[in-house]
Amino acid sequence: MKLSIPDMSCGHCKATIEKTVAAVDPAARVVVDLGTRTVEITGSSVREALLQALADEGYPATVAA
Numbered sequence: 001m002k003l004s005i006p007d008m009s010c011g012h013c014k015a016t017i018e019k020t021v022a023a024v025d026p027a028a029r030v031v032v033d034l035g036t037r038t039v040e041i042t043g044s045s046v047r048e049a050l051l052q053a054l055a056d057e058g059y060p061a062t063v064a065a
């Protein structure tokens with residue numbers, strides 16, 4: 001799944017998002033693209049939990065694809 005996270009702007013955000021996703025689902029693979037402020041997550045089926053965890057960390061995400 002591809003998520004749009006407009007509040008993500010720097011390497012610190014990237015690290016926080018990677019850590020948050022890993023905490024929810026250690027099997028998920030995360031590719032952060034700061035340029036487009038999108039995150040591609042593969043290998044995870046817990047979409048609602050990921051969206052909730054990201055929002056809790058201050059990075060509300062919407063599903064882009």
Ligand SMILES: [Cu+2]
Nearest residue numbers: 009010012013
């Ligand atoms: Cu940042």
